[in-house]
Amino acid sequence: MSTETETGVEDGNTLFSDIDLSWEHRKNELFRWLLIAASLFGVVMLALLLFDVVTDFYTGLTEFNISLYEFFTQDGSQEETRAGFKGAVIASIMLMIMTAVLAFFVGVGSAIYLEEYAPDSRITRLIEANLANLAGVPSIVYGLLALAAVVNGIGIGPILIAGAVALGLLVMPIIIVSTQEALRAVPDSVRNGSYATGATKWQTIRRVVLPAAIPGIMTGTILALARAIGETAPLIMVGALFVNRTPSGPTDRFSAMPTQIYNWAAQPSEHFIHLAAVGIVVLLSFLFVMNGVAIYIRHRYETEV
Template identity: 80%
Template sequence: MSTETDTDLFSDIDLGWEHLKNRLFLWVIFAASMFGVVMLALLLFDVATDFYVGLTEYNISLVDFFTRDGSRREELSGFRGAIVASIMLMVLVTILSFFVGVGSAIYLEEYAPDNRITRLIEANLANLAGVPSIVYGLLGLAAFVNGIGMGPILLAGSIALALLVMPIIIVSAQEALRSVPDGVRNGSYATGATKWQTIRRVVLPAAIPGIMTGTILALARAIGETAPLIMVGAVFINRMPYGPFDRFSAMPTTIYNWANEPSQHFIHLAAVGIVVLLTFLFVMNAVAMYIRHKYETEV
């Protein structure tokens, strides 16, 4: 009796239409994926074309480009100050965000009680990771540049970027700590180790590859951000910064300023700068992938 009922139930389903819907859905998601890939390829092709034209037709010397600072004169413009400023930014952002971010993740995962307040904090951290970057620039402008009178210096930009990447570092560090099996912790406790000894000698060494991967990817996002730096006043500066209290113009803001110039020479200078910035991004992402691959291979 039940067999006949099941047969009648499935006989009402048009399997041909179901297969057609599955194929249509597959093509839709494939087209959506290819749209992003094609747009990225076109963007890279356009940048590579402008880069090649700048080197051949506008005689942009890579040696001069890497050894000169910015200038209002197109034939004297270089990228040295912007590269140095971006490197100094990343060093300061790492110092300001890494230890606070990892410490916060350790507290939330290992010490904080599982209650409503902890869950509320974690939910807010996840939301902060998706806040537009210009909001952090406005915060840096109001609180640090104007609020306490720091002015548009490199330290103010570093604080704004550190606030931007800190939620990302905290969330990625939490995920890395969660990936460590509880059996490892319990085994450490069974040998008489304290909670802090277990975290420092057992949990953190196992989670460090994941923490480092998340941190590098967060810094790779920060190095390409333009809006927060513009908001804190990182406008065109034609000299190289020598400390955290100097005014600066990082790679993204220099490219932005060059792209706004009417001269085609500046447009091609911006293309060369984009290639340099993309190289930094690719290297940082490659390091993150290498750390992740090495960790997975060892596990």
């Protein structure tokens, strides 16, 4: 018996030893290096872009005497020595507040209905598939929609509300999809345990499911707003290209940070190019802060839960 077993093992070893796997190993190694090269390419390109922006930023502060105090306290202007970023910063903050109000409650409410109440039917699956597709639609399409429906359709003109509608339409599918994923991550055993205590469906969602899903919901929302704050195409479509004053309300015309940077970068003067670099650094700072807030909120809620 043992002799037959040993003979079988020897035959198996002989069988596998006849297969040359060196080419397979080389292909695996080649594929691994291709992945590393692709990753490094993106990182290197990003590093070069950041280096170019930081260089122009430093040159603007040292050689062109751009004062950061005046940069943050002056409104936009066609005169390079008087051009500032105050109106654009305030307009972007107001835009993000209105966009969050328009998109968050509708997006989270839609996700709760689709995930917790809607039946698993063909229509529901079609809606979810369309929402996933809408999350990848180019941002200029939402700008064209806001231009046709709000700016020209209703006739309110290129004001802050129109920009908020365009950005709200842009981020709403992202918020819905991220909220659905956060709700799906909550185990069914948690829901069943709540039902076992006599809680209703809404009580279970409000007191059990949502607290457990809030880290994912908040992270997705803040990251969606971080994308919206850097979008230029929708705002250009609604007419927010250049305004030389600070908006005081949602019915005022405006220039947000991306459109102000775009306007400066299109100017022939080199001074405006360096003003655009300073504006890019400010916009990147906003993006880093918003991403940091998303990470902090997620970590805090996960720790509490």
